[in-house]
Amino acid sequence: MSVSYTVLVYENEPDEQPGYWATVAELPGCFTHGASVEEVRENVRDAIDAWFEGLEATGGEAPPPVAEKLEVVVG
Numbered sequence: 001m002s003v004s005y006t007v008l009v010y011e012n013e014p015d016e017q018p019g020y021w022a023t024v025a026e027l028p029g030c031f032t033h034g035a036s037v038e039e040v041r042e043n044v045r046d047a048i049d050a051w052f053e054g055l056e057a058t059g060g061e062a063p064p065p066v067a068e069k070l071e072v073v074v075g
Helices: 037-058
Strands: 007-011 020-024 031-034
Touching: 007 037, 020 037, 031 037
Parallel strands: none
Antiparallel strands: 007 020, 020 031
């Protein structure tokens, strides 16, 4: 069974090193970074794997699956 996650990618602040960082909306505390969006895309899979490894190691419970994902455009 395949599961999809919402990855939110942000550009670093102008006073920081050029690059990007990302969070996984459904997995609290799951984040990664990279020099390019493509690098973030590659790194996020490792971040998700590590997040679930940490969950397993601590005996935590996975969050419930998202019922529906919506993208809302405002303005």
